[in-house]
Amino acid sequence: MPISYKDTNLRTAAVIPAAGRGVRLGPGVPKALRTLGGVPILVHAVRAMARARAVQVIVVVAPPDGTAEVRALLDAHGMPESTDIKVVAGGEARQESVRLGLAALPDDVDVVLVHDAARPLVPVDTVEAVAEAVRAGAPAVVPALPLADTVKTVDPDTGLVTGTPRRALLRAVQTPQGFDRATLVKAHDTVTHDVTDDASMVEQLGVPVQVVPGHEEAFKVTRPLDLVLAEAVLARRRATDGY
Ligand SMILES: Nc1ccn([C@@H]2O[C@H](COP(=O)(O)OP(=O)(O)OP(=O)(O)O)[C@@H](O)[C@H]2O)c(=O)n1
Numbered sequence: 001m002p003i004s005y006k007d008t009n010l011r012t013a014a015v016i017p018a019a020g021r022g023v024r025l026g027p028g029v030p031k032a033l034r035t036l037g038g039v040p041i042l043v044h045a046v047r048a049m050a051r052a053r054a055v056q057v058i059v060v061v062a063p064p065d066g067t068a069e070v071r072a073l074l075d076a077h078g079m080p081e082s083t084d085i086k087v088v089a090g091g092e093a094r095q096e097s098v099r100l101g102l103a104a105l106p107d108d109v110d111v112v113l114v115h116d117a118a119r120p121l122v123p124v125d126t127v128e129a130v131a132e133a134v135r136a137g138a139p140a141v142v143p144a145l146p147l148a149d150t151v152k153t154v155d156p157d158t159g160l161v162t163g164t165p166r167r168a169l170l171r172a173v174q175t176p177q178g179f180d181r182a183t184l185v186k187a188h189d190t191v192t193h194d195v196t197d198d199a200s201m202v203e204q205l206g207v208p209v210q211v212v213p214g215h216e217e218a219f220k221v222t223r224p225l226d227l228v229l230a231e232a233v234l235a236r237r238r239a240t241d242g243y
């Protein structure tokens with residue numbers, strides 16, 4: 001029977017990389033500081049992680065010149081007192097920002113969830129499912145969804161299609177991605193070339209990565225249309241759930 005987090009002393013932290021510019025979203029303040037339903041995207045993301053009973057510590061990785069602004073923003077919006085929230089400066093790339101967040105974790109943290117600030121509407125059940133799977137013994141866990149589109153590999157030089165991977169084998173991976181802390185730290189110490197998610201670094205160590213169901217509402221706000229969808233989802237939640 002899996003170990004439940006209620007029965008263990010494992011301490012769980014969330015690292016929230018929020019230091020990106022949001023170039024694909026268009027000009028403006030850094031993406032994490034733009035608003036969704038009148039509240040900064042980052043505040044939604046921090047609340048989403050703090051809502052999970054498993055999460056006791058949160059490290060927010062802010063734009064390098066924006067730590068004081070982010071701290072003030074979190075204080076102004078009122079964060080749950082039961083969660084210890086730190087703010088540290090990020091780096092040039094997401095990978096570097098996560099590494100800086102990991103370096104700021106208290107010594108007694110055993111389980112780390114890495115969650116994009118850019119996924120502000122992740123449901124609490126998804127966060128709990130990832131944390132629970134790590135606490136039950138999986139060294140690395142990702143939430144993922146099947147794809148709706150067919151995916152092609154393309155030669156960027158010629159523009160010619162080079163293959164069509166079997167869609168049934170593909171998954172779109174979301175965050176939070178959950179890890180045994182030592183495994184994630186080792187991955188960040190070992191893999192230095194550019195990667196687009198933390199799990200792929202762990203895969204390169206030969207460590208198995210467990211998939212749990214993702215959620216459509218955990219989508220990443222990347223392009224302007226994503227913000228339109230996020231506003232609609234938030235408005236529906238506020239109308240129906242008192243969110
Ligand atoms: N140097 C960076 C780059 C990205 N991120 C964070 O990583 C998450 C996922 O990245 P993405 O959606 O690609 O955000 P941006 O890098 O801001 O987007 P873009 O590539 O459009 O600029 C975001 O929460 C972003 O703030 C980060 O902490 N530090």
Ligand SMILES: C[C@](O)(CO)[C@H](O)COP(=O)(O)O
Nearest residue numbers: 094116173174175196197220
């Ligand atoms: C981590 C991630 O959200 C998983 O889908 C994604 O890889 C981030 O990629 P981006 O290039 O930073 O948008």
